[in-house]
Amino acid sequence: MKYTTLLFDADMTLFDFDTAELTAFGIVMNNNRIQYTNADFEAYKSINAKLWERFGRGEITKDFLQAERFTAFLKTLDNGYTESDGKRFNSEYVDALAECPMLLDGALELCRELSEKYDMYILTNGISRVQKKRFAASEISRYFKDIFVSEDAGAPKPMTAYFDYVFAHIGEDRRASSIMIGDSLSSDIAGGINAGIDTMLYLPHGDISKSDIVPLYTAKSYDDIRALLL
Numbered sequence: 749m750k751y752t753t754l755l756f757d758a759d760m761t762l763f764d765f766d767t768a769e770l771t772a773f774g775i776v777m778n779n780n781r782i783q784y785t786n787a788d789f790e791a792y793k794s795i796n797a798k799l800w801e802r803f804g805r806g807e808i809t810k811d812f813l814q815a816e817r818f819t820a821f822l823k824t825l826d827n828g829y830t831e832s833d834g835k836r837f838n839s840e841y842v843d844a845l846a847e848c849p850m851l852l853d854g855a856l857e858l859c860r861e862l863s864e865k866y867d868m869y870i871l872t873n874g875i876s877r878v879q880k881k882r883f884a885a886s887e888i889s890r891y892f893k894d895i896f897v898s899e900d901a902g903a904p905k906p907m908t909a910y911f912d913y914v915f916a917h918i919g920e921d922r923r924a925s926s927i928m929i930g931d932s933l934s935s936d937i938a939g940g941i942n943a944g945i946d947t948m949l950y951l952p953h954g955d956i957s958k959s960d961i962v963p964l965y966t967a968k969s970y971d972d973i974r975a976l977l978l
Contacts, residue, residue, distance in 0.1 A: 757930030
């Protein structure tokens with residue numbers, strides 16, 4: 749295998765963001781004495797996901813995303829909440845999320861094994877203080893050379909500017925021997941292709957048969973990643 753450098757996405761590739769998100773959301777709702785249902789949480793997730801998609805396309809700023817996601821969600825509760833409430837809820841949520849470094853099952857063992865052969869970096873969209881704090885508190889942090897967050901780069905995955913930022917820090921000479929590994933076609937795989945590097949889609953569920961974005965490799969499990977890289 750020609751690779752020396754593994755570029756890993758964070759959430760839902762190594763980190764269990766679904767559990768972290770639900771935990772942080774619950775903390776905010778409980779702190780504000782709001783009784784919520786699974787439907788409420790799903791409504792928030794849908795609003796948040798659409799805003800991140802718009803951010804990834806360069807249509808909105810990170811500041812707008814953070815101000816809007818809870819403002820829009822609170823409107824669904826119809827309890828007279830204001831935009832200032834939305835900003836306050838978001839701040840509380842960000843603080844809670846930073847304390848949730850949950851990993852997917854098997855991620856720790858995978859990172860330990862791969863780190864014996866490769867230099868590894870985390871490449872993630874998100875809020876810098878949240879992602880860096882979660883990363884630093886996680887058991888896998890010792891196996892990575894560094895973490896690069898879109899907020900610091902000034903551009904999100906899949907933009908080429910984001911990957912240029914990464915290679916400016918780790919060495920442009922690494923580009924030819926790097927592979928991007930992640931669970932998102934539109935962010936990780938499209939970004940890797942845009943950057944001119946090989947890609948591996950981590951896809952434990954679902955298929956990509958109808959997508960125009962085609963990764964070089966597809967891994968259905970961590971064992972598939974091991975088989976390809978070890």
